[in-house]
Amino acid sequence: MAFTRTFMQLRPIIAALGRHKVATALIVLQVALTLAVASNALFIVSTRIVHLSRPTSTDEAHLFVIRNGWKLGQTAAQIDANIRADLESLRHVAGVRDAFPSQGFPLGGFKDDIILRLKLKPDQKTHGQLVTFFASDGHAIDTLGISLVAGRNFRPDEITVSGPNEKMSPASIIVTRSLADQLFPDGSALGKTVYLPDGPAAIIGILASLQGPLKQSDRLDRYTVLVPTHYLDPAGVVYLVRTDSTAMKPVIAATLKALQERSGVRIIDLKDGIVTMAQVRERAYAEDRSVALLMSILSGLLLLATAGGIVGLSSFWVSQRRRQIGIRRSLGATTGDILRYFHAENFLIVSGGILLGALLAFLANLGLMHVYELPRMPLYVPLLGALLLWLLGQLAVWGPARFAAKVPPVVAIRTE
Amino acid sequence: MWGYYVVLALRSSARSKALTALVIVLLAFGVSACMVSYAVFRATTSDPLPGKSSRLYVPLIDNIGPSYNYLGEPNETLSYMDAMALWHAHKASRQTLLYPTKWQVESDNPSVPAMTETGDAVTADFFSMFDVPFRFGSGWTADDDAQHATVAVISRHLNEALFGGHNSVGQEIRLDGQLFRIGGVLEDWNPRPRFFDLGDDVRPFDDVGDIYIPFTRATDMKKDSTFSLCPTDSQAFDESNWDAYLHSECDRIVAWVELATPADVDSYREYLRHYAAEQQRLGRFSWPPNIRLRNLTDWLTFLQVTPRASSLSILVSASFLLIVLVNVVGLMLARFMRRAPEIGVRRALGASRTAIYRQFLIEAASMGFVGGLLGVALTLLGVWGAGALFEPNIARLVHADTSLIALTVLLAIAATVVSALYPTWRAAQTQPAWQIKIN
Numbered sequence: 001m002a003f004t005r006t007f008m009q010l011r012p013i014i015a016a017l018g019r020h021k022v023a024t025a026l027i028v029l030q031v032a033l034t035l036a037v038a039s040n041a042l043f044i045v046s047t048r049i050v051h052l053s054r055p056t057s058t059d060e061a062h063l064f065v066i067r068n069g070w071k072l073g074q075t076a077a078q079i080d081a082n083i084r085a086d087l088e089s090l091r092h093v094a095g096v097r098d099a100f101p102s103q104g105f106p107l108g109g110f111k112d113d114i115i116l117r118l119k120l121k122p123d124q125k126t127h128g129q130l131v132t133f134f135a136s137d138g139h140a141i142d143t144l145g146i147s148l149v150a151g152r153n154f155r156p157d158e159i160t161v162s163g164p165n166e167k168m169s170p171a172s173i174i175v176t177r178s179l180a181d182q183l184f185p186d187g188s189a190l191g192k193t194v195y196l197p198d199g200p201a202a203i204i205g206i207l208a209s210l211q212g213p214l215k216q217s218d219r220l221d222r223y224t225v226l227v228p229t230h231y232l233d234p235a236g237v238v239y240l241v242r243t244d245s246t247a248m249k250p251v252i253a254a255t256l257k258a259l260q261e262r263s264g265v266r267i268i269d270l271k272d273g274i275v276t277m278a279q280v281r282e283r284a285y286a287e288d289r290s291v292a293l294l295m296s297i298l299s300g301l302l303l304l305a306t307a308g309g310i311v312g313l314s315s316f317w318v319s320q321r322r323r324q325i326g327i328r329r330s331l332g333a334t335t336g337d338i339l340r341y342f343h344a345e346n347f348l349i350v351s352g353g354i355l356l357g358a359l360l361a362f363l364a365n366l367g368l369m370h371v372y373e374l375p376r377m378p379l380y381v382p383l384l385g386a387l388l389l390w391l392l393g394q395l396a397v398w399g400p401a402r403f404a405a406k407v408p409p410v411v412a413i414r415t416e
Numbered sequence: 417m418w419g420y421y422v423v424l425a426l427r428s429s430a431r432s433k434a435l436t437a438l439v440i441v442l443l444a445f446g447v448s449a450c451m452v453s454y455a456v457f458r459a460t461t462s463d464p465l466p467g468k469s470s471r472l473y474v475p476l477i478d479n480i481g482p483s484y485n486y487l488g489e490p491n492e493t494l495s496y497m498d499a500m501a502l503w504h505a506h507k508a509s510r511q512t513l514l515y516p517t518k519w520q521v522e523s524d525n526p527s528v529p530a531m532t533e534t535g536d537a538v539t540a541d542f543f544s545m546f547d548v549p550f551r552f553g554s555g556w557t558a559d560d561d562a563q564h565a566t567v568a569v570i571s572r573h574l575n576e577a578l579f580g581g582h583n584s585v586g587q588e589i590r591l592d593g594q595l596f597r598i599g600g601v602l603e604d605w606n607p608r609p610r611f612f613d614l615g616d617d618v619r620p621f622d623d624v625g626d627i628y629i630p631f632t633r634a635t636d637m638k639k640d641s642t643f644s645l646c647p648t649d650s651q652a653f654d655e656s657n658w659d660a661y662l663h664s665e666c667d668r669i670v671a672w673v674e675l676a677t678p679a680d681v682d683s684y685r686e687y688l689r690h691y692a693a694e695q696q697r698l699g700r701f702s703w704p705p706n707i708r709l710r711n712l713t714d715w716l717t718f719l720q721v722t723p724r725a726s727s728l729s730i731l732v733s734a735s736f737l738l739i740v741l742v743n744v745v746g747l748m749l750a751r752f753m754r755r756a757p758e759i760g761v762r763r764a765l766g767a768s769r770t771a772i773y774r775q776f777l778i779e780a781a782s783m784g785f786v787g788g789l790l791g792v793a794l795t796l797l798g799v800w801g802a803g804a805l806f807e808p809n810i811a812r813l814v815h816a817d818t819s820l821i822a823l824t825v826l827l828a829i830a831a832t833v834v835s836a837l838y839p840t841w842r843a844a845q846t847q848p849a850w851q852i853k854i855n
Contacts, residue, residue: 022749022838022842023746023749023750026742026743026745026746026749027746029742030739030742030743030746033735033738033739033742034739036735037732037735037736037739041732044728069520069532071520071530072520072592072593073593112643112644164655165654165655165656197648235518267520267529267530267531267532269531269532286807286808287723287724287725287807290725290805290806290807291724291725291728291729293804293805294725294728294729294732294805295728295729295732297805298449298729298732298733298736301445301449301736302735302736302739305442305445305446305736305739305740305743306739306743308438308441308442308743309442309742309743309746309747311438312434312435312438312439312743312746312747312750313746313747313750315434315435316435316747316750316753316754319754320753320754372724372728
């Protein structure tokens with residue numbers, strides 16, 4: 001009933017708006033621009049939040065990383081002995097659950113020695129599948145807190161040694177499920193042989209999931225390989241350590257003390273030699289968080305500004321039309337009719353703005369895709385934005401409309 | 417006249433307090449969002465070498481070809497062979513080769529433990545080309561380059577750590593176990609962005625390194641760059657065979673040349689093309705010459721040094737200001753139209769249209785000024801809070817100064833006056849007779 005009455009009013013509303021062309025056009029323009037900017041900004045926020053909240057699939061709350069540099073002049077055999085001795089002491093520090101040596105860590109960033117290409121045939125002419133890898137041993141799975149969905153862990157006798165200038169040719173590797181499915185879409189990866197640059201390796205295990213050192217692309221980040229090797233880089237080694245409790249400070253101090261017993265062989269930078277996974281995550285996604293926060297704040301301000309503008313102009317219209325409202329009231333219009341009139345008018349104007357704004361939003365998205373490599377904006381983003389603006393418009397006009405409905409019929413016959 | 421119109425503006429503002437407050441608050445937010453974004457943008461796009469950036473060029477030669485390069489662009493560094501060829505050709509008034517390195521540093525001071533420090537292997541012209549300031553001593557000479565001298569230049573910061581800030585020229589330090597004589601100590605020097613050795617490992621807003629030694633000596637010591645890209649499956653190379661590594665197609669060296677005139681630039685570009693064509697003729701390249709020669713400014717643009725957060729926020733805040741202005745036009749229109757009777761009386765008493773224009777534009781400017789003052793407060797708040805919004809190494813570059821504050825107020829006034837133009841025109845069209853007749 002109320003709906004049909006509102007609908008009946010549309011024609012006089014449109015006629016009345018025709019008398020305020022400029023003011024109407026201004027609100028339409030404002031709503032349109034707000035929709036275009038806010039939906040793109042909020043779309044950027046959502047892509048960034050999805051990006052930065054991706055799990056590494058490791059037990060991040062209990063993990064920390066030691067970047068251990070080696071003093072120069074040590075042979076590979078000495079470094080190997082150092083690593084073995086360090087692991088022995090690390091794994092016996094109170095509060096440490098497990099530890100393993102590697103050359104990188106999840107979200108650790110790009111380095112020369114984290115990338116591999118895997119080929120399916122030894123004589124394959126095309127580039128192999130690009131993957132990232134972690135040097136590992138039998139303790140890697142427990143330390144990272146990841147799980148095998150098929151196959152088995154490395155045996156101690158499978159652990160090889162390699163280095164930046166040595167061939168890396170392990171007999172076996174463990175891969176993530178994403179990579180297994182990419183290489184063998186029929187799901188038969190377990191037990192298959194793939195070819196590293198220096199030789200063949202059998203896939204002996206499949207991990208549910210594990211993020212590599214990179215954070216750029218959703219696909220490559222999940223193509224992670226565990227290679228059973230002690231990577232003897234004369235520059236240094238990375239120890240990943242998993243603790244029993246989330247209170248890591250005492251454990252970190254105890255680990256440092258344990259390593260200090262052989263301090264002559266190593267250099268650990270006191271500033272950023274030891275980082276927790278939480279810190280690693282914070283640094284890795286600092287820009288994403290910054291963009292998301294900025295865009296949210298600006299979008300919030302934008303919507304507030306638009307609401308403010310609607311309140312301001314609607315109040316002005318109400319004050320301008322006091323006489324007309326009085327005449328309508330004295331001719332029998334109820335306060336409800338007046339309320340509905342202003343709400344319907346606002347709905348009409350905002351709808352006009354939304355039509356124009358949706359078009360602008362898509363144009364802006366096309367431009368941004370070009371400059372910032374954004375994905376195409378799905379249709380529901382401007383639709384949600386439109387809903388938000390309709391709601392905002394109705395809320396904003398509520399105050400002025402109530403004020404208008406209070407105009408007594410008697411003003412119709414008053415002369416000012 | 418001014419004073420009178422400002423008093424009129426104040427009076428009319430007192431009559432419509434809410435509308436006035438709304439306009440001022442909107443303006444303040446719109447302007448300050450723009451200014452905070454601008455402060456960050458200004459910090460991230462600043463010219464690291466004002467006055468010189470158009471004369472310093474980075475030459476690139478594609479030595480990996482279309483099957484390895486990305487979208488046809490040569491790698492961002494040169495191979496050792498190409499870098500040496502450019503170096504020996506000496507076609508520019510000044511030139512330097514460099515690459516970033518990491519060193520284990522020991523001094524004779526037993527109280528300072530061994531540490532790892534970063535720096536660059538550079539050639540003699542590095543210091544003069546980039547206007548590097550010295551606190552003690554100086555850089556080294558071209559002769560030292562030729563002699564593969566064991567001379568080092570260290571930062572003021574490292575000098576503090578190792579020698580307590582005293583003049584250490586002539587003292588010795590050990591880098592990776594090799595003794596180096598200190599030839600100079602730098603003043604604080606931290607160009608923003610760190611333009612000269614950007615790569616995978618070096619980010620534009622990182623602090624510069626602490627140690628500079630001759631390129632030739634570093635190469636003798638088989639010191640590798642902290643980044644290198646090889647056209648192999650693993651992108652790495654067996655460096656234990658150093659000679660083969662030097663003659664490989666691995667890219668890791670940055671070259672800079674100083675070219676004073678456009679004619680010099682043209683002839684250098686011609687030289688590069690000629691060199692690449694020569695390599696193609698010799699059978700080393702199986703592709704036509706693919707070279708680049710960009711000056712510092714274009715180089716930073718090409719590397720997309722400006723963080724996305726910064727350029728995006730400038731874009732969105734500018735849109736925000738635009739929306740605020742549309743809003744203010746509407747509100748000003750409401751404010752001025754409400755005063756049609758007043759305008760009618762003024763016009764009837766002899767005020768010209770110009771006087772009406774002047775009155776309302778001054779009124780708008782006064783509101784803009786107040787909005788600007790509030791905007792300054794919000795801008796200062798935003799700059800102060802930049803640490804929470806931007807990454808730490810960018811946030812610390814952001815600062816407010818008098819020019820930013822002046823710009824905030826100016827932008828607020830200009831924006832308000834522009835958005836008052838149409839409402840003022842409408843106000844000036846008011847017909848006096850219509851307004852003063854009794855209904």
